[in-house]
Amino acid sequence: MLLDDVLRNFLEKYNLTKSEEPSKRYFIAATPRCGSTLLAKLLGSLDIAGYPGEYLSEDDILFAAASACIDFDIERYMKILERVLQSQNGIFGIKEMYYRFIHHEKMFYLYNYIYIERRNKIEQGVSLFKLTKTGKSHSELEEKKKLHSFDYSFDEISACIKLLCVQNALWWKYFRKKGISPAIIIYEDFIHDISGTVSRILKEVMNISDYNPENIPPPPINKQADGLSEYYYNRYIYELKEKGNAFSKIAFSEFASYNKLEGYI
Numbered sequence: 001m002l003l004d005d006v007l008r009n010f011l012e013k014y015n016l017t018k019s020e021e022p023s024k025r026y027f028i029a030a031t032p033r034c035g036s037t038l039l040a041k042l043l044g045s046l047d048i049a050g051y052p053g054e055y056l057s058e059d060d061i062l063f064a065a066a067s068a069c070i071d072f073d074i075e076r077y078m079k080i081l082e083r084v085l086q087s088q089n090g091i092f093g094i095k096e097m098y099y100r101f102i103h104h105e106k107m108f109y110l111y112n113y114i115y116i117e118r119r120n121k122i123e124q125g126v127s128l129f130k131l132t133k134t135g136k137s138h139s140e141l142e143e144k145k146k147l148h149s150f151d152y153s154f155d156e157i158s159a160c161i162k163l164l165c166v167q168n169a170l171w172w173k174y175f176r177k178k179g180i181s182p183a184i185i186i187y188e189d190f191i192h193d194i195s196g197t198v199s200r201i202l203k204e205v206m207n208i209s210d211y212n213p214e215n216i217p218p219p220p221i222n223k224q225a226d227g228l229s230e231y232y233y234n235r236y237i238y239e240l241k242e243k244g245n246a247f248s249k250i251a252f253s254e255f256a257s258y259n260k261l262e263g264y265i
Contacts, residue, residue: 003069003077010062011084022086026205027111028052028095031167033127035187036116038219040095042198045217049206051085052093056100078107091206098170105174112205113175113182117168120188125161126232129153132160152232154239194219 030036043049054060055078058067066077086092094108101108118124133151175182183204190197195213202208 003066003071003073003080006062006065006069007080007084010065020083020090022050022082022092023090024092024206025082025108025111026050026052026091026093027101027108027113028093029101029113029115029171029182030095030097031117031124031164031171032097033124033131033164034116034118035185035190036095039114039116039185039190039198039201040093042194042216042219043093043201046087046198046202046211046215048087048089048091048208048211049202050087050091050093052095054096054100055081055094056096056104074104075107078104089208098167098174102170102174113180114185114201114205115171115175115182116185116187116190118187121161121164121168122157122236123229123233124164125157126229126236128160128164129157129232130229132156152235154236157232157236 028036028040040052044051044053055063056074058064063077066072067074081094082092094111174180183201185197185201195216198216199211199213202211
């Protein structure tokens with residue numbers, strides 16, 4: 001199929017003849033299990049902040065179909081999405097992980113950036129570990145496999161934490177190199193003040209200051225953490241302490257700060 005045919009099939013409810021470029025563009029920079037999907041769905045539900053999604057992901061059905069077209073061109077694909085998937089006030093949003101973004105970063109030089117991260121990287125690592133075992137990314141999706149306490153793995157959770165720290169550092173290295181000052185969201189603060197956080201982002205990134213926080217809908221995704229997450233987390237902390245300071249330094253010191261990570265990278 002041709003790219004135009006695929007886009008008509010997937011985006012038939014949108015105006016494919018719209019020629020105006022968005023007046024504002026923003027990019028949600030993310031790491032796995034940081035809360036970026038919750039943020040994107042909340043912003044998309046407002047109808048004034050674009051409809052951000054992972055439009056460069058092979059898991060996105062639109063991208064998967066488009067990239068299989070014989071005339072696929074990623075820059076043209078993005079230009080069409082910018083026109084079609086902007087909200088009525090001319091705002092377009094996208095979210096992506098670093099490892100996909102960096103291959104196409106020149107396409108996003110006109111964008112404002114939002115960076116969302118978790119303060120507790122061990123909890124984030126546990127969440128990523130569960131995802132790798134179940135294939136379940138969000139609670140609105142059907143769970144593919146039921147985890148049990150015996151599925152726990154200290155080494156695999158450590159690998160997830162290291163991966164997250166590296167990606168986190170790569171984002172900040174990129175921001176500093178390009179002189180970008182992203183709007184920052186800390187997940188733990190975000191979930192305790194969703195309306196306040198969304199209102200701040202609307203104002204800082206999109207210059208929308210008159211939106212009533214009471215109109216922000218409830219989160220469309222339930223929190224993933226459960227009793228098993230707590231068990232994994234507490235067991236990991238216990239084993240980390242049992243292994244002693246020497247192990248902790250070897251395993252985490254080079255991943256613990258952005259400055260040290262720049263040397264590693």
